[in-house]
Amino acid sequence: xxxxxxxxxxxxxxxxxxxxxxxxxxxxxxxxxxxxxxxxxxxxxxxxxxxxxxxxxxxxxxxxxxxxxxxxxxxxxxxxxxxxxxxxxxxxxxxxxxxxxxxxxxxxxxxxxxxxxxxxxxxxxxxxxxxxxxxxxxxxxxxxxxxxxxxxxxxxxxxxxxxxxxxxxxxxxxxxxxxxxxxxxxxxxxxxxxxxxxxxxxxxxxxxxxxxxxxxxxxxxxxxxxxxxxxxxxxxxxxxxxxxxxxxxxxxxxxxxxxxxxxxxxxxxxxxxxxxxxxxxxxxxxxxxxxxxxxxxxxxxxxxxxxxxxxxxxxxxxxxxxxxxxxxxxxxxxxxxxxxxxxxxxxxxxxxxxxxxxxxxxxxxxxxxxxxxxxxxxxxxxxxxxxxxxxxxxxxxxxxxxxxxxx
Amino acid sequence: xxxxxxxxxxxxxxxxxxxxxxxxxxxxxxxxxxxxxxxxxxxxxxxxxxxxxxxxxxxxxxxxxxxxxxxxxxxxxxxxxxxxxxxxxxxxxxxxxxxxxxxxxxxxxxxxxxxxxxxxxxxxxxxxxxxxxxxxxxxxxxxxxxxxxxxxxxxxxxxxxxxxxxxxxxxxxxxxxxxxxxxxxxxxxxxxxxxxxxxxxxxxxxxxxxxxxxxxxxxxxxxxxxxxxxxxxxxxxxxxxxxxxxxxxxxxxxxxxxxxxxxxxxxxxxxxxxxxxxxxxxxxxxxxxxxxxxxxxxxxxxxxxxxxxxxxxxxxxxxxxxxxxxxxxxxxxxxxxxxxxxxxxxxxxxxxxxxxxxxxxxxxxxxxxxxxxxxxxxxxxxxxxxxxxxxxxxxxxxxxxxxxxxxxxxxxxxxxxxxxxxxxxxxxxxxxxxxxxxxxxxxxxxxxxxxxxxxxxxxxxxxxxxxxxxxxxxxxxxxxxxxxxxxxxxxxxxxxxxxxxxxxxxxxxxxxxxxxxxxxxxxxxxxx
Numbered sequence: 001x002x003x004x005x006x007x008x009x010x011x012x013x014x015x016x017x018x019x020x021x022x023x024x025x026x027x028x029x030x031x032x033x034x035x036x037x038x039x040x041x042x043x044x045x046x047x048x049x050x051x052x053x054x055x056x057x058x059x060x061x062x063x064x065x066x067x068x069x070x071x072x073x074x075x076x077x078x079x080x081x082x083x084x085x086x087x088x089x090x091x092x093x094x095x096x097x098x099x100x101x102x103x104x105x106x107x108x109x110x111x112x113x114x115x116x117x118x119x120x121x122x123x124x125x126x127x128x129x130x131x132x133x134x135x136x137x138x139x140x141x142x143x144x145x146x147x148x149x150x151x152x153x154x155x156x157x158x159x160x161x162x163x164x165x166x167x168x169x170x171x172x173x174x175x176x177x178x179x180x181x182x183x184x185x186x187x188x189x190x191x192x193x194x195x196x197x198x199x200x201x202x203x204x205x206x207x208x209x210x211x212x213x214x215x216x217x218x219x220x221x222x223x224x225x226x227x228x229x230x231x232x233x234x235x236x237x238x239x240x241x242x243x244x245x246x247x248x249x250x251x252x253x254x255x256x257x258x259x260x261x262x263x264x265x266x267x268x269x270x271x272x273x274x275x276x277x278x279x280x281x282x283x284x285x286x287x288x289x290x291x292x293x294x295x296x297x298x299x300x301x302x303x304x305x306x307x308x309x310x311x312x313x314x315x316x317x318x319x320x321x322x323x324x325x326x327x328x329x330x331x332x333x334x335x336x337x338x339x340x341x342x343x344x345x346x347x348x349x350x351x352x353x354x355x356x357x358x359x360x361x362x363x364x365x366x367x368x369x370x371x372x373x374x375x376x377x378x379x380x381x382x383x384x385x386x387x388x389x390x391x392x393x394x395x396x397x398x399x400x401x402x403x404x405x406x407x
Numbered sequence: 408x409x410x411x412x413x414x415x416x417x418x419x420x421x422x423x424x425x426x427x428x429x430x431x432x433x434x435x436x437x438x439x440x441x442x443x444x445x446x447x448x449x450x451x452x453x454x455x456x457x458x459x460x461x462x463x464x465x466x467x468x469x470x471x472x473x474x475x476x477x478x479x480x481x482x483x484x485x486x487x488x489x490x491x492x493x494x495x496x497x498x499x500x501x502x503x504x505x506x507x508x509x510x511x512x513x514x515x516x517x518x519x520x521x522x523x524x525x526x527x528x529x530x531x532x533x534x535x536x537x538x539x540x541x542x543x544x545x546x547x548x549x550x551x552x553x554x555x556x557x558x559x560x561x562x563x564x565x566x567x568x569x570x571x572x573x574x575x576x577x578x579x580x581x582x583x584x585x586x587x588x589x590x591x592x593x594x595x596x597x598x599x600x601x602x603x604x605x606x607x608x609x610x611x612x613x614x615x616x617x618x619x620x621x622x623x624x625x626x627x628x629x630x631x632x633x634x635x636x637x638x639x640x641x642x643x644x645x646x647x648x649x650x651x652x653x654x655x656x657x658x659x660x661x662x663x664x665x666x667x668x669x670x671x672x673x674x675x676x677x678x679x680x681x682x683x684x685x686x687x688x689x690x691x692x693x694x695x696x697x698x699x700x701x702x703x704x705x706x707x708x709x710x711x712x713x714x715x716x717x718x719x720x721x722x723x724x725x726x727x728x729x730x731x732x733x734x735x736x737x738x739x740x741x742x743x744x745x746x747x748x749x750x751x752x753x754x755x756x757x758x759x760x761x762x763x764x765x766x767x768x769x770x771x772x773x774x775x776x777x778x779x780x781x782x783x784x785x786x787x788x789x790x791x792x793x794x795x796x797x798x799x800x801x802x803x804x805x806x807x808x809x810x811x812x813x814x815x816x817x818x819x820x821x822x823x824x825x826x827x828x829x830x831x832x833x834x835x836x837x838x839x840x841x842x843x844x845x846x847x848x849x850x851x852x853x854x855x856x857x858x859x860x861x862x863x864x865x866x867x868x869x870x871x872x873x874x875x876x877x878x879x880x881x882x883x884x885x886x887x888x889x890x891x892x893x894x895x896x897x898x899x900x901x902x903x904x905x906x907x908x909x910x911x912x913x914x915x916x917x918x919x920x921x922x923x924x925x926x927x928x929x930x931x932x933x934x935x
Contacts, residue, residue, distance in 0.1 A: 029866040034786055034853045049783045056773035063740060063769055067762065070747040074683075075754075083749035086686040095741045096734060103730045106780060111723060113782040118719045164862055166462040190461040192865050200461065202864045225555040226649060228714060228789060232855040236785040239715045241650060242554065243643020246716035264864075266714075266789040266857045268548045270555060271469040274860040337467070339543065339561060368559055 035232045038256050042235025044113045052106060059102075117236060120247045123217035125210060128152075131220075131227025131240035131265065133370055134272035134328070138208050141219070143292060151295040154375045156324060157275050158203040161332070163188050164275075202262040205324075207279035211288035213254035220246040224370060225270060231263030231278055239267055257284040272328055303377040305402045311390060314399060318387025321380050325372070326388075334392035339368060344392045355398060358385055359405055378405035416925065424519070427511035429496045430923060434820070435518050436493025437813075441892070443485030443525065444806075448882050450478040450532075455878035458871050463862055470535065471861035472546040477532050479549025480567075483667070484574045485525050487801065490809045491670040492517075492581045495609045498816065499585060501916035501923065502603045504594025504932045509587040517580035524573035531563035548859060550660070553641035553652040557633045564634065568627045575620040582616035585609055594915070596934035600694070603914055604687065607694050608673030611701045615662045615669075618705075623659040626652065650715050657708035665704045668800060669697055671768075671808030672739055675761045677914070678815050679743050682758035683750030684911035689742040696735035696742075703732045713784045722781050729779035736772055740765060755909070756830045760811035763838055764804060771799030774849065789859075792852030798845045810837075810888070818904030821895045822922030829894075833887035840884055844877030 036046040073079070124144055130137040139152035166187055190197055210216045220229050222240040229248070230237035238248040252261075263278035283291060308314040323332065329340040336342030343349050348358055362381050365371035372381060379402040389398040417425055426432055453474045457465045466474070496514065500507055508514050528545075535544040545567040547556040556564055589610045593602070602610075629640040629652075639645025641652045672693075680687045687693065709717060709725040717725075743765050752758070774796040778784050787793060810833075817825050847870040852858075856867045863871065894900050904921040915934070919927045 029854070029864075031854045031866045031870060032850045035855065045782055045786055048780060049777070049786070052777050052780055052783065056776055060769060060773050063744065064766055066744050067747065067766060070744065070750075071752065071754075071762065074747065074750050074752050076684075076751045079749065079751050082684040082751035084685070085749075086688050086690065086746075087692075088688075088745075091745070092689055092692055092738070096738055099734050099737050103733065107727060107730060110726065110780045110782055114722060114726075115719065117782055117785070164462050166464050168464045190865060190868070192868070197865065200865050201862055225559055226552055230789075230857070232786060236782075237714050237788060238785075241643075241715065243647075243649065244716060262864075264855070264857050264860075268472070268552070268555065268859045270559060271467075271472065271546070273472070274468065274857075274862045337541075 037233040037235050038252055038259070038261065039234055039250050040253075041113075041117055041250070042233060044116070045235040048109055048113055051109070055102065055106065120217050120249045122215060123249055124214040125216045126219060127208070127210070127216060128219045128221070129208075129229055129240065130223055131229065131269065131276070132223035133225065133270050134265075134276040135375075136204075136208075136229075136276060136278060137223075137374070138206075140292065140295075149292065149296065151292065151299055153206045153295075155204045155206045155208065155279070157201070157277060158205045159197075159199075159201055161323070161327060163190075163197065163200070199262070201274070202264065202277045202279070204277055204279040207260065207281045209281045209283055209288065209291055210250075210252065211285045212252050212257035212282050213285060215249055215251045217247060217249045220248060226267050227265050227269045227276070228267035229263070229278065230266040231261050231280055233261040233263075237263075237266050252282045254284070257282055257287070275328070303402075304379050306379075307401045307403065308382070308386070308399060311386060311397065311399050314383045314386035315390055317380070318383035318385070319391070321376065321384045322387050322391075325376070326384065334388065334394075343388050343394065345394065349389050349392075349394045350396060352396065352398060355385075355389075355400065355404075358389070359400065363405070378402040381405045425515070427507070427515055428925060429500050429508045429511070429514065430820075430925065432508075432511075432514050432518050433493045433495075433497030436489050436496055436521075439518070439521060440486050440488075440490035440493060441889075443481050443489070445885065445889075446529065447478050447481035447486055448885065450474045450481065451878060452882055454478060455875040457861060458863070459875040460872070461863060461865055461868050468861040469543055469546055470541075472548070472859065473532065473535055473544040475859050476545045476548050476551075477528065480528060480545070481525070482801075483549060483663070484571075485521075485528075487667045487805050487809075488578060489521060491609075491612070491667070491805075492578075494670065494674070494809070494812055494816075495581070495585055497820065498916060499588055499606055499609060500592070501819075501919065501927060502606050502914060503589065503592060503597055504915050504928045504934065505588060505592035506926065506928050506931075508584050509592055510584045513580050514584055517577045517584070520573050520577040524570045524577065527566050527570040527573070531566045534563070550656060551630070552656070553630065553633070553649050557630050557641055560630075560634065565631070568631050571627045572624055575624045578616050579620050582613035582620075585613040586617075589613075594928070594931040594934050600691065601934060603673075604676035604690065604693055604697075605670070605673030608669040608676075608697050611697050612666050612669045615666050615701055615704065619659040619662045619666075622655060623663075626655045626659065629655075650712070653712050653715060654709070657711045658705075660711065661708040662701070662704040664797070664800075665700055667805045668768075669701070671764070671805045672697065674808045674812045674815075675743060675764050678757045678761040678811055679746050679765075681815075681909050681911045681913065682753050682755060682761075683747050684752075685746060685750040686913075687742070688745035688748075689738070692738055693742055696738045699735040700732060703728060703735070707732060710779060710781075710784070713781050714788050726779060726781040730776065733772065733776045733779075740769055740772070751911075753910075755814075756825065756827070756834060757811045757815035757909075759834050760807050760814060763834075764807045764811060767799055767803030767807065767841070771796055771801075771804055774799065787852065789857055790852040791848045791856045791858055794858045795845050795848035795852055798848070802845065803841050807837075807841075810834075813888075813892075815909075816916070817892075817895055818908045819916060819919075819921050819923055821899065822904055822920075823895050823899055823901035824904050826891050826894050826901060829887050829891050833884060833891060836884040836887065837881060840877050840880035842877070844874055844881050847874050847877075 034046055034049050036043055126142040128139040128141055136155045140149040143149055188197060190200060220238050220240045221244060222242045227240040228237050229240055234250040236248060238246045259282050261280045265273060265276045330336055330343060334343035348354050361369060363373040382400040382402045382405050385400045389396045457471055531544040535541055543561040544563050547560060589606055632638040633640050633642060639647035641647050641649050643649060676687055676693060707725060707729045710729045713722055778787055778796060814825055851867045851870045856863055906920050907917045908921060915932060
């Protein structure tokens with residue numbers, strides 16, 4: 001194992017001393033300080049952070065120096081007879097008033113930056129961001145003069161479960177397969193020098209796309225519990241709260257087109273809180289307009305309703321959807337876990353009369369189970385239900401067709 | 408001395424179950440809180456084991472959330488708060504020359520509620536870990552934001568609600584007892600402005616408790632009715648407001664953090680003058696600073712919620728008020744430094760812990776000042792920077808002050824000096840490991856690691872490995888304290904303590920024999 005104490009100590013020292021010499025990509029991902037970010041706002045925030053960090057560091061050094069001086073100079077051996085003073089009005093007034101002025105000095109720039117951050121007017125693109133357990137939903141509402149864009153998509157973690165699920169214990173607390181099943185499997189090493197996992201936990205299937213050089217307004221809300229939308233390079237985070245629409249904005253400078261910025265959900269939202277990252281691709285305005293037109297054209301075609309020719313065809317389509325959308329709660333083998341029901345030989349799966357109920361639960365949700373009608377097309381829902389009812393030893397022979405899935 | 412009126416005190420288990428003696432109840436509180444400190448620490452070890460390497464190795468992400476939740480709840484309500492109540496029970500009557508607490512039977516009840524409250528909470532963790540089907544324990548964070556804890560909360564949420572109610576009843580009764588005792592049972596001549604600062608800080612803490620514990624009880628009751636009786640206090644779909652929950656919670660929660668630190672200020676203000684052999688600098692300003700902090704604590708709660716989308720004016724108000732708290736807090740730190748200044752210092756263990764407290768608490772206070780700056784807080788909020796901040800003020804703050812208090816008063820409680828060798832090992836080992844544990848959290852937090860994350864991106868991997876090493880080290884270090892306590896309390900081994908114990912000690916508690924007899928101050932002393 002490379003992670004011996006010695007190795008780690010060497011790595012830490014090297015990182016601290018040579019942080020500018022490490023592989024170029026990792027220097028962009030500082031593990032030491034706040035990121036300056038790419039927008040004017042994030043630079044303001046960074047500067048404010050550095051000023052205040054400087055002030056508190058100076059205060060800290062002053063206080064600690066006084067304590068240390070006292071510890072060395074006023075110890076009993078050196079100062080056997082203690083002084084008797086126990087008050088000094090001038091001193092007490094001074095150390096009450098001076099901090100007050102320091103605070104005013106901090107409050108003025110902070111207020112200025114805050115007022116600027118809260119001004120969401122004059123935006124050119126409006127994107128509605130909806131958090132749900134455990135993915136982000138992006139809807140493009142208005143761009144320049146077009147107020148009827150009708151483009152939207154879901155954004156899921158792209159790091160596959162088999163990379164992050166690496167149990168060393170088997171049993172109830174970690175019900176993902178058993179140890180025996182995984183022995184002998186080659187695990188992907190999660191190290192910085194492995195390029196395959198460079199974006200581990202911060203990569204998604206469908207990134208949010210925004211234009212450079214134009215002010216983007218985000219309308220942030222949630223479907224179920226509270227989430228928080230945080231891209232550190234933009235300089236802020238904003239909570240996504242069910243029943244509320246919060247506003248925030250960013251303006252990525254034109255010379256940053258082509259870059260990708262990454263963020264994460266920052267408010268505890270349940271089991272997979274750490275598994276719903278944010279990826280933002282910034283395109284030039286021409287590229288963005290082209291991309292948006294493509295998305296609009298695809299959306300205008302409407303959903304694919306061609307029936308499945310066979311159970312096999314439906315199952316082939318359903319398995320990857322199951323693994324992405326269902327397996328995190330209900331288990332890769334449909335074994336369920338805790339409050340999440342098992343599908344293995346369960347009454348809902350095995351009873352042919354309950355097909356419609358099964359479809360309804362997927363469409364509209366039930367209890368902690370989210371509704372999927374906005375996230376999956378009728379054909380995808382039909383495929384995944386067919387898969388559930390025929391995998392995991394169920395083998396009911398039920399085939400659900402896209403037309404059976406009625407909203 | 409007390410032989411002439413022998414009491415028929417019960418012996419064996421009845422002595423403890425039926426106790427109305429402030430010293431016995433104080434000991435019960437202290438041992439209970441130490442047990443909860445070890446249990447809460449064990450849960451933290453699960454968290455850190457999972458976070459040692461990227462990837463999910465040890466537990467399921469949901470169980471991870473259960474660990475962060477119950478670790479927080481047990482440490483706040485089971486370890487820190489009862490520890491200070493235990494200290495109040497033992498020391499307030501001794502410090503003000505009272506024979507006992509004013510309401511001894513209520514005192515018994517307020518302690519004996521706690522084991523039941525925590526049996527319920529820990530029971531849900533045991534069910535989750537070992538029960539059939541692993542029904543999840545509370546998994547919504549110690550702040551239990553709605554709707555994660557209401558519509559989406561597991562069945563064990565109802566156990567959690569009951570448990571919080573019991574903790575609240577216990578705290579309120581403890582607080583009433585402190586107020587009544589301090590107001591009515593001071594020795595003749597002990598005016599308010601002659602009270603030891605520990606008594607002052609506890610008096611103010613008790614008022615905070617009475618003010619905010621009912622608010623917490625209200626919050627969990629609203630959760631209960633939202634969950635089972637069809638109300639929609641926190642459910643937007645029924646016309647309610649999830650943000651209302653956060654306002655209510657933090658209206659409790661912010662005074663709560665001062666409930667956990669004000670008694671610590673009192674402890675340190677008792678210890679530093681003793682070992683500096685010099686009276687406390689600025690006694691009156693210490694009292695006023697404590698009161699100011701307590702008052703300000705009611706008008707800063709929304710600084711925990713800058714990202715919920717508040718109006719600009721609201722954010723500015725809460726930012727300015729929060730910044731203002733650093734003024735009285737700064738006054739306290741400067742007063743402690745001035746108390747040490749030109750004193751005649753010695754560094755017995757209580758003093759070592761107290762100095763470590765002043766330095767490390769100041770680090771937590773300074774990062775708190777950084778967090779008050781709203782636009783930058785948008786970046787810090789809910790990141791590991793916040794985790795670093797509140798562990799600096801709670802662990803190397805409140806918990807270190809408890810350690811200082813234990814080493815300071817243990818000879819008075821047991822009649823024997825603590826084991827100096829293992830005490831030193833405990834101190835140095837804890838001091839180094841606590842910084843290895845919590846300082847790098849500042850770095851990963853600033854670099855962008857959100858808190859309550861079961862897994863993380865690879866740029867955070869190196870520091871997380873170090874944090875875990877620090878955590879295991881700090882956890883093991885507490886076993887040295889366990890040994891020091893067993894040796895002094897049960898084996899009664901160690902150098903015999905004098906009545907005064909410390910050369911520079913001042914105060915009524917040092918006028919009674921060591922160990923303090925079962926009954927003290929049957930005849931009130933006269934304070935000049």
